Amino acid sequence: MASIETFPFLRPSPGSVRVEQRLLAPTEDPEELNDRWSAGTEVSVEVSAEIDASFWSETEIGEDEAIELVAVADCLPARQRWIERSKFTPNGDTWEALCTVSSSGGVLAGELAVQAWIIGPGRTFTSGKSLDVHPRAKLWSSDPTVYTLDMQFDGFPTTAVSFMNTDRPRVPWLIEFTPGMEFHWSTNSSVRLLLNSDFPEAQQIAAGDAPVHLYQLIQADVFLGVVSQAEELSGISAVPPPNDQASLDHTSFAALAHFTAHQIGCSDLMEAITMVRNEPLRVIEQCREAAAFYQTEGAGA
Numbered sequence: 282m283a284s285i286e287t288f289p290f291l292r293p294s295p296g297s298v299r300v301e302q303r304l305l306a307p308t309e310d311p312e313e314l315n316d317r318w319s320a321g322t323e324v325s326v327e328v329s330a331e332i333d334a335s336f337w338s339e340t341e342i343g344e345d346e347a348i349e350l351v352a353v354a355d356c357l358p359a360r361q362r363w364i365e366r367s368k369f370t371p372n373g374d375t376w377e378a379l380c381t382v383s384s385s386g387g388v389l390a391g392e393l394a395v396q397a398w399i400i401g402p403g404r405t406f407t408s409g410k411s412l413d414v415h416p417r418a419k420l421w422s423s424d425p426t427v428y429t430l431d432m433q434f435d436g437f438p439t440t441a442v443s444f445m446n447t448d449r450p451r452v453p454w455l456i457e458f459t460p461g462m463e464f465h466w467s468t469n470s471s472v473r474l475l476l477n478s479d480f481p482e483a484q485q486i487a488a489g490d491a492p493v494h495l496y497q498l499i500q501a502d503v504f505l506g507v508v509s510q511a512e513e514l515s516g517i518s519a520v521p522p523p524n525d526q527a528s529l530d531h532t533s534f535a536a537l538a539h540f541t542a543h544q545i546g547c548s549d550l551m552e553a554i555t556m557v558r559n560e561p562l563r564v565i566e567q568c569r570e571a572a573a574f575y576q577t578e579g580a581g582a
Contacts, residue, residue: 290415291341293339293340293420296333296335298332298421300330304327305326307322314428314430315429323383323384324354325382325383325384326381326382326393326395328365328379330397332375333375340401340404342402342403347368347369347401348399348400350398351366351397352364352367353396356391358392359447360447361384361388363384365382367379382395388443391430394426396426397423398422400417401418402416402418403420437474438472439474441476443477444477444479453477454475454476454502455474455477456473456502456507463534464535465533468536471534472506486499500572504541504568507534508541511550511553512554515554523550538553545564545571546570
C-alpha cells in the first residue's frame with residue numbers, strides 16, 4: 282500500500298517552488314565530471330530557487346518573514362555534509378535565492394548528492410486552524426541530484442577515501458554494500474570498492490600500476506563480498522533464478538551474483554549461497570583460486 286507523507290505544519294504546493302542546480306567546478310558539464318574530477322579536487326554546485334506569491338498564502342507565512350534556501354551536499358562514502366544558506370528576496374512577483382555549496386576535495390570521494398531545502402516559520406494546524414509556529418520548519422525539499430565521482434576497478438565502482446578520517450578499519454581496502462539494497466538494484470547503486478588513501482599503494486592500485494598480487498587479492502575479496510551479500514539477502518527475499526528479469530539485466534546485482542557464483546566454480550547461485558552458510562572457509566579458498574591468487578606473477582595457468 283502506498284504511504285502518504287504528512288507534516289505537522291502547512292507546506293506549499295509543488296508548483297509554487299522552482300529549483301535549479303548548476304555545476305560550477307571542476308567542470309560545468311556533469312557528463313564530464315567523472316573524467317575531470319580527481320582526488321583532492323573541490324566540487325562546487327550553484328543552487329537557485331524561486332517561489333511564487335501563492336507560497337505565502339499556502340503556508341500562511343507573512344511576506345515580511347524570513348525564509349531561507351538551504352543547499353545541502355552529502356558524500357556518503359566520506360561521511361561528510363556541507364551546507365550553505367541564502368535568504369529569499371523579492372524580485373517582481375516572485376522571491377529568489379541563490380547559494381553555492383562547495384565540497385572539500387581532501388575528503389570528497391565516490392559521489393556527491395546535492396539537494397535544496399526551504400526553511401522557515403512553519404504554521405502548525407489542527408482542523409484547518411493555524412496554531413503555533415515551528416521556527417525552523419523544512420517547508421519544502423527537492424530530490425537529490427547525484428554527481429558521480431567513481432573510478433572503475435575492472436568495471437567495478439571504486440572510490441579512494443581516507444579510512445582514518447571516516448572511522449573505518451585500518452585495512453588497505455573494503456567492499457561496502459548500500460544499506461537496504463536488493464537483488465534487482467544496479468551494481469553501481471549496490472556495492473563499492475573502497476581504497477584506503479592512507480595506504481601507500483592506494484594511488485598505484487587506482488592507477489593500475491600496483492603489483493599483480495594486490496589486484497588478485499582485491500578480486501578475491503570482491504568475489505567473497507558478492508556471494509556473502511547474496512547469502513544475506515537470501516534470508517529476506519527470494520533469490521532470483523538465472524532467467525529472472527533482474528538476473529538478465531547485466532547491470533544488476535543479481536546478474537553480478539550469478540556471474541560470481543560461476544566464477545568461483547559453483548553450478549549456480551544457490552550452491553554458492555549454501556557454501557557460504559555451511560562451508561565459509563571453502564568459499565574463501567575458492568574465491569582466491571578463482572582470482573588466481575595461488576599463481577605467482579608470470580607463472581602459467
